[in-house]
Amino acid sequence: MKWLTPAEAAEVIGLPDHWDKERWVRARCKNGEIRGKQISRGVWRISEKALQEYMEPDAAPKVPQVVEAVEPISFMAGVSARARKRVKTS
Numbered sequence: 027m028k029w030l031t032p033a034e035a036a037e038v039i040g041l042p043d044h045w046d047k048e049r050w051v052r053a054r055c056k057n058g059e060i061r062g063k064q065i066s067r068g069v070w071r072i073s074e075k076a077l078q079e080y081m082e083p084d085a086a087p088k089v090p091q092v093v094e095a096v097e098p099i100s101f102m103a104g105v106s107a108r109a110r111k112r113v114k115t116s
Contacts, residue, residue, distance in 0.1 A: 029071040038077055040095070054080075 030038065032055070035045030055062035061076040100101055102110060 029063075029104050030074065030077065032070050032072070035072045035077055038086065 031071045032048040033052035039051075041047045041050060041070050051060065051072070052068070054060040055064070055072065060072060060080045062070045062072040064070055102113070105113070
């Protein structure tokens with residue numbers, strides 16, 4: 027498996043020259059549109075397979091994520107007894 031830099035991935039995708047190509051690819055990796063690995067701060071690698079999946083979305087259908095409802099928590103639940111007294115008095 028060959029790993030590509032964001033600049034190489036942008037060339038494969040064929041982005042226009044007036045775009046900041048590396049930034050565009052890194053942003054897609056951060057939000058999960060393109061599956062990639064973050065090696066260190068600001069350094070990403072994208073596999074050729076992941077790039078093919080991005081370019082041919084019908085080949086690999088995306089499974090929607092199910093988000094469970096979370097019970098709301100009171101602000102006062104995480105506050106110490108001393109801080110609660112201050113909030114009530116002021």
